[in-house]
Amino acid sequence: MSLHIETPLVASRPLSLASGLDIWLKLDALQPSGSFKLRGIGAACEAYARQGKRRFVSSSGGNAGIAVAVAGRILGLPVTVVVPETTTERAKQLIRQEQAEVIVHGKAWHEANALALSLMGEDDAYIHPFDDPLLWQGHATMIDEVAATGFKPDAVVVAVGGGGLLSGVCEGLARNGWGQVPVFAVETAGAASLAASMAKKQLVALDGVNTVATSLAAKQVCQRAFEWSQQRPVYSHVVSDQAALDACEQFLLDQRILVEPACGAALALAYAPTAELKRHQKVLVIVCGGVTATLDQIRQWRAAC
Incomplete structure (x- = not known):
């Protein structure tokens, strides 16, 4: 589904x-x-969950992070989203509303993304906000x-x-x-x-x-x-x-x-x-x-x- x-x-x-x-x-x-964003991100999260991944890690200016958080809540898996300092308070609140962890890092998305990649563990799935087939x-x-x-x-x-x-x-x-x-x-x-x-x-x-x-x-x-x-x-x-x-x-x-x-x-x-x-x-x-x-x-x- x-x-x-x-x-x-x-x-x-x-x-x-x-x-x-x-x-x-x-x-x-x-x-x-x-x-x-939920279309592609939802499909990716479902695919990684079937592979046995235990946590989703992503970086986002807002909407991708919200979509990962929604997918993680529905699938019953924890989510960590790294957002840049430019991300609005509303976006951070909506990500947290879905029971996801929010980390603020960097002045732009590429800096937040670098930190997200550094957090990856063996059982984690990295959810890119836009660059994934x-x-x-x-x-x-x-x-x-x-x-x-x-x-x-x-x-x-x-x-x-x-x-x-x-x-x-x-x-x-x-x-x-x-x-x-x-x-x-x-x-x-x-x-x-x-x-x-x-x-x-x-x-x-x-x-x-x-x-x-x-x-x-x-x-x-x-x-x-x-x-x-x-x-x-x-x-x-x-x-x-x-x-x-x-x-x-x-x-x-x-x-x-x-x-x-x-x-x-x-x-x-x-x-x-x-x-x-x-x-x-x-x-x-x-x-x-x-x-x-x-x-x-x-x-x-x-x-x-």
Whole structure:
């Protein structure tokens, strides 16, 4: 039995009117953990539990850690999550709410990740937040669910941080025979590692990250995400933090769902599509969710932008 749920696919009248396109939403914000992360992470945790692992260790800016914690609680295994100092108090509280241990270390995810790896014991399973084939296979199920409804999009819009969601979406499109459906990969300006890699046609790491969309704050996308960007139609798009935050507030008004700025990045493109996206009528937006930011925090960030 999978730990994630099948989420709704809905047509959005407000976003369709705003964009002039036929916008459809895959509402993975409704997963039990609050984000799409539970699909792949749940699958990975189940696989490692079957192998006899006794504890899950992970690193996260928030949502991946929450998903590991949810999976560990359901499977009856202890969880340790190392988070960077930028992680919100709400994210830490939600991880602890699932009976997991939280360790705060480092100014950015890569520093937290290094400590997480150092904690590994023989009976532990390391759960990477985005770079694991098990995760991509799990995330791909969202496209399987879309295909099962009979709806085929002309384009897909996804937010990109470490590239786990992008890798899963591309895998899902490929295995459903939709390999030529273009993917619009959206990042915030302070964490646009995929855009930098695509511009140079090689995998590159940013010197640093600076964005309120902390769930996108990876200095480098995973190798598989970059490979997909070179192998199939992928269009890179970068939005400002302000645009992502504005989209979060508008989406709450339009769809009555609160998402965090990482998801707001994808929604920003849906609300204000580029000329390239406007070439495609039926657009699927992956509402990846995220629960690490409150509405008050979003409004504080907006005021500071």
